[in-house]
Amino acid sequence: MSAAGSEQVRKLLQVARKQIQQGEREGALDTYRKALELxxxxxxxxxxxxxxxxEIAAMEKFNRSRSSRAHSAxxxxxxxxxxxxxxxxxxxxxxxxxxVRALQELERAKRHDPDxxxxxxxxxxxxxxxxxxxxADMVRSRLKSGDxxxxxxxxxxxxDSWPSAPVLEELxxxxxxxxxxxxxxxxxxxxxxxxxxxxxxxxRTAGTEPVKEKPSGRKTxxxxxxxxxxxxxxxxxxxxxxxxxxxxxxxxxxxxxxxxKLFGGKEPEPEVxxxxxxxxTETIVVPGIENVSVTLDDEPVDEVSDGVFVLSDTLFTQRxxxxxxxxxxxxxxxxxFQEGVTGTDTLTLDTLGTSSLMVSFGxxxxxxxxxxxxxxxxxxxxxxxxxxxxxxxxxxxxxxxAMIEGYRTxxxxxxxxxxxxxxxxxxxxxxxxxxxxxxxxxxxPGNATFYIDGERVATGRRMSQVLPFGTYYLQVTMxxxxxxxxxxxxxxEGYSRTVSLEEIAQNGxxxxxxEPWSNVYVDGTLVGTTPFGGVELEPGTYTxxxxxxDFQDDVRTVEITAxxxxxxxxxxxxxxxxxxxxxxxxxxxxxxxxxxxxPFPISQTTPSVPSQARARGDIHGYVTLSVLVGTDGxxxxxxxxxxxxxxxxxxxxxxxxxxxxxxxxxQGDQPVEVSTTxxxxxxxx
Numbered sequence: 285m286s287a288a289g290s291e292q293v294r295k296l297l298q299v300a301r302k303q304i305q306q307g308e309r310e311g312a313l314d315t316y317r318k319a320l321e322l323x324x325x326x327x328x329x330x331x332x333x334x335x336x337x338x339e340i341a342a343m344e345k346f347n348r349s350r351s352s353r354a355h356s357a358x359x360x361x362x363x364x365x366x367x368x369x370x371x372x373x374x375x376x377x378x379x380x381x382x383x384v385r386a387l388q389e390l391e392r393a394k395r396h397d398p399d400x401x402x403x404x405x406x407x408x409x410x411x412x413x414x415x416x417x418x419x420a421d422m423v424r425s426r427l428k429s430g431d432x433x434x435x436x437x438x439x440x441x442x443x444d445s446w447p448s449a450p451v452l453e454e455l456x457x458x459x460x461x462x463x464x465x466x467x468x469x470x471x472x473x474x475x476x477x478x479x480x481x482x483x484x485x486x487x488r489t490a491g492t493e494p495v496k497e498k499p500s501g502r503k504t505x506x507x508x509x510x511x512x513x514x515x516x517x518x519x520x521x522x523x524x525x526x527x528x529x530x531x532x533x534x535x536x537x538x539x540x541x542x543x544x545k546l547f548g549g550k551e552p553e554p555e556v557x558x559x560x561x562x563x564x565t566e567t568i569v570v571p572g573i574e575n576v577s578v579t580l581d582d583e584p585v586d587e588v589s590d591g592v593f594v595l596s597d598t599l600f601t602q603r604x605x606x607x608x609x610x611x612x613x614x615x616x617x618x619x620x621f622q623e624g625v626t627g628t629d630t631l632t633l634d635t636l637g638t639s640s641l642m643v644s645f646g647x648x649x650x651x652x653x654x655x656x657x658x659x660x661x662x663x664x665x666x667x668x669x670x671x672x673x674x675x676x677x678x679x680x681x682x683x684x685x686a687m688i689e690g691y692r693t694x695x696x697x698x699x700x701x702x703x704x705x706x707x708x709x710x711x712x713x714x715x716x717x718x719x720x721x722x723x724x725x726x727x728x729p730g731n732a733t734f735y736i737d738g739e740r741v742a743t744g745r746r747m748s749q750v751l752p753f754g755t756y757y758l759q760v761t762m763x764x765x766x767x768x769x770x771x772x773x774x775x776x777e778g779y780s781r782t783v784s785l786e787e788i789a790q791n792g793x794x795x796x797x798x799e800p801w802s803n804v805y806v807d808g809t810l811v812g813t814t815p816f817g818g819v820e821l822e823p824g825t826y827t828x829x830x831x832x833x834d835f836q837d838d839v840r841t842v843e844i845t846a847x848x849x850x851x852x853x854x855x856x857x858x859x860x861x862x863x864x865x866x867x868x869x870x871x872x873x874x875x876x877x878x879x880x881x882x883p884f885p886i887s888q889t890t891p892s893v894p895s896q897a898r899a900r901g902d903i904h905g906y907v908t909l910s911v912l913v914g915t916d917g918x919x920x921x922x923x924x925x926x927x928x929x930x931x932x933x934x935x936x937x938x939x940x941x942x943x944x945x946x947x948x949x950x951q952g953d954q955p956v957e958v959s960t961t962x963x964x965x966x967x968x969x
Contacts, residue, residue, distance in 0.1 A: 293319050293326070300332070301725075301784050309340050331611075335681050339697055341667055367393045367400070374406065383414040391581060391604060398582075398743050414601040416442055418620070420451045424458065432462050564621035566595040567628040568607065576609045577729035584730065597621070610726040611636055613679050614702045636680040642705040644674040647686050647693075650714040662687040663710075681726075686710035694719040694778040696748065699726060711750045718778045721748045722760060725784035732785065735759040738899050759899060764788055766930060769896045790846035791820040791928065794828070797853035801882070802830040802838075803959075811910060811925055812961025813882055818849070819908060819961070820926035830854045833879060883913040883946040883960050891940035893968055894932030903968040905929050907937040911962055915955040917946045929966055937964040 296319040303312035313336045320329045370393035377386035387410045394403050419438045426435040439455050570576045570591045578585040578593040581604055585593045595605065600621055608614040612633040645663040649655050663670050664685045665677060677700065685695045692713045711719055723746040724732055733740055734747035737757050741749060753774055760768040765785040772779050796804050798815035805811070806826050811819045823846045830838040835856045844850055897903050905928055912921040922941050927934035941962060949958035 289322055293323050293329075296322070297329070304336070304725075304782055304784070309336050312336055313340065338666055338681070339683055367397050367403075371403070371406070374410070378410065378413070383410055383417055386410050387414055387602065388604075394582065411599065411601050412446065415599075416446060416449050416451060418601065420455060423455050427458055427462055432459065435459060435462075562624040563596050563598045564600070564623065565626045566619075566621060568593045568595065568605070569628065569630045570607060570609070570633065571630065573609045573612065573633060575727065575729050576607065579606045580604070582606070582731075595621075598623075607631055607633065608701065608729065609633055610729065612701075613639055616702060616704065636701065637678050640676050640678050641700070642674055642676050643684075643700070644705070644707045645684070645686065646673070646707055646709045647688070647712055648709055649712050650717065653712070653714070656688060660688055684708055684710070686712070688712060692776070694721070694780070696721050697723070697780060697782065698746070699723065711748070713750060716753050717750055718753060718774050718776055719748060719750050719780075720756065720758065720772075720774065720778070721780040722746070722758065723782055724760075725782050728762070728765070728783070728785045730762060732760050732762040732783075735761070735899070757895070757899060759896075760785065761900070767896075767900065769899070769931070771895075791822055791926070792844035792846055793818045793820055793849040794826075794842065794844060795849055795851040796830065797851070800832050800835065800854055800856050802832045802854050805829040805831065810959050812908075813959070814854075816961045817906070817908070817963050820928060828852065832856070835859065878952040880949050880951045880956060880958060883917070883949045883958055885944050885962070886917070886947050887945035889940045889943040891933075891936040891964055891966070893966075894936050896931040897929070897933055897936075897966070897968050900931055901969060903929055903931065903933070903966055906963040906965050907934050908961060908963050909937060909941055910959055911941060911944075911946075912957065912959045913946045913948055914957050915948050917948045917955075919944055919946070920957070925961065933966050937966075940964065 296315050300312040300315040300319070303309075303315060313333065316329055316333045316336065320326065320333065323329065370389045374386040374389035374393070377383070377389065387407065390403055390407045390410060394400070394407065397403060419442050423435045423438045423442075426432070426438070436459060439452070439459060442449055442452060442455070568578055568585075570578075570593075573591065576587070576591055576593075578587075578595075580595050580597070585595060588594055597603075600623055602618055602620045605617040605619065606614060607617070612635055615631060615633060643665075647661055658673065661673075663673060663675075664687060665675055666683050679700050681697060681699050683695050683697050686693045693710050694713070696708075696710070696719075698708065713719060720736070722734055731744050734742040735758070736749060736751075738759075741747060751774060753776075755771065755773050757771050758769065758779075760783050762785050765787055768783045768785060770781075794804075794806070795818040796802065796814050796816075801814050803810060803813050804816075804819070806819070806821065806828055808827075808829075821844045823844055826842050826844060828840055828842045830852075832854070835854070836859060838855045838857075840852065842850055842852065906926075907924065907929060908926040910923045910925050911919055914920045919942050922938045924934045924938065927937075941964065944962075946960075948955040949960075950956065
């Protein structure tokens with residue numbers, strides 16, 4: 285395909301993406317088909333056509349089966365109930381002594397409500413409990429296998445992290461009553477624990493990487509730290525140094541326990557944690573896939589090079605690593621990293637549709653409405669009725685809906701990507717209620733923040749809200765990407781949109797020296813007349829021409845780099861004197877062209893603040909405009925040269941500058957029409 289054809293396909297895909305954002309699926313389908321005619325073998329376009337066709341077919345089938353009845357209106361934020369349920373399940377898990385499951389539930393709650401201070405405090409506390417439990421298990425295991433020195437080291441680590449940990453008393457009693465390894469453990473044959481540890485210890489001592497299973501889907505924790513041969517030799521010798529260390533630990537613990545008992549102090553929750561000094565380092569490589577994102581406990585991990593991510597931390601409880609990419613199934617890995625261990629894993633992601641999973645469906649009635657019972661509810665996937673309340677479906681984009689006689693629900697387009705079963709809850713609507721659903725497109729990696737009327741309602745890849753009929757202002761924001769904002773009138777048809785957030789272009793700046801003045805042309809387009817504050821350009825190579833009637837034009841090639849300012853100075857070379865043509869009768873003298881003075885504003889109108897920018901807030905910067913000033917000083921034309929702020933600021937600046945009045949440019953004593961550049965500043969708190 286020619287370069288022109290590729291550019292046309294790219295523009296058609298941009299148009300189709302905007303049509304999808306505006307809910308115009310029929311128009312987007314036509315646009316995708318036009319792009320496919322230009323590039324018939326493009327698999328990405330074919331896939332998008334299939335997705336849009338399935339969504340249109342499902343929506344049509346749903347619309348034919350809609351019915352409604354009168355109910356009272358109310359507001360239902362569906363994510364809050366989920367967070368409360370996660371916290372309850374976490375507390376139940378802690379009561380059962382399962383700190384790992386408790387932490388998993390809290391992490392799920394944090395993904396829905398990342399700013400909740402109580403959740404953060406609970407996570408910190410449960411991580412400490414999980415860490416102490418892990419160390420305690422290691423102490424018990426090492427005492428059984430005949431390695432008291434290593435057990436004592438871990439008792440000391442527990443004491444350093446949490447001096448009043450309840451488990452310390454039990455572990456100290458075990459250490460005091462230690463009588464040596466059991467018969468099987470001492471021989472290394474009956475229990476099978478001591479003997480196999482030697483090769484692993486030798487391997488770690490030699491500085492090589494331990495053998496571990498390659499991550500695939502949801503993983504199990506790593507094994508514990510091996511016992512080295514030198515430690516086993518000291519243990520077998522029964523040296524007195526071990527018991528001296530134990531005595532010190534016992535004495536310190538006894539002092540702490542005595543002080544607590546004497547002063548009747550309440551045992552505090554641990555707040556200050558002394559972390560080990562040597563972090564783990566895990567390198568994850570995902571070759572051959574673009575736009576990969578990796579998170580560690582929902583925190584983004586920077587990509588150090590194409591497809592390479594490095595994880596490093598000093599928290600050694602069970603962690604959650606998530607690897608995702610547009611068009612591929614999400615991989616979730618839950619390892620327990622060990623102190624000082626370095627590893628590398630190369631991962632292969634499966635394309636969407638490779639796997640299947642079980643989806644269970646539920647429903648939530650409007651407040652005050654009687655539940656008709658599960659037998660009265662019919663669930664549908666992609667427009668087809670399923671048997672019961674669960675179904676096995678392939679990963680990918682699907683449309684879900686629940687049908688209840690006399691009630692309404694909205695069809696919801698859901699991207700099924702994670703390799704684990706889940707439950708989808710449908711909201712049953714009252715007569716004056718409808719549903720807003722926003723989700724990120726597959727080509728937008730990471731999580732976004734969703735707002736309704738300026739209030740944050742969800743964080744993640746999808747937001748679903750039940751609201752009374754009315755007008756709402758919706759926003760979707762993400763760091764380093766263009767935001768999405770729209771005002772909607774919510775009615776019984778509801779509102780559903782898949783949002784693709786484009787990366788914010790990191791522009792560079794071209795600065796031109798003020799002397800001598802010059803008209804500045806970039807790739808043949810006039811962008812301003814010096815002196816001015818520079819012009820922002822996308823990264824790339826440009827031809828710049830500086831023109832002044834008193835000098836030769838200065839033409840040069842300029843390379844613009846993102847985030848940097850490139851400065852040039854007019855190389856002012858005087859014009860050559862034209863040849864004088866003499867004749868016996870006529871002498872032609874050169875005609876000197878008078879210089880043109882630049883126009884300047886004498887009356888300025890302040891731009892209005894766009895509603896999108898006001899809702900976002902904390903916006904500061906300039907919009908640069910090219911203005912054609914007429915001979916009477918009025919503005920004839922206005923075009924945007926640079927609008928890094930977005931959110932309607934460019935249009936607001938144009939509307940204001942159209943009302944400006946200038947002192948016109950003058951050539952000699954005659955006013956002339958000239959283009960100039962102005963900058964309009966916005967400071968929105």
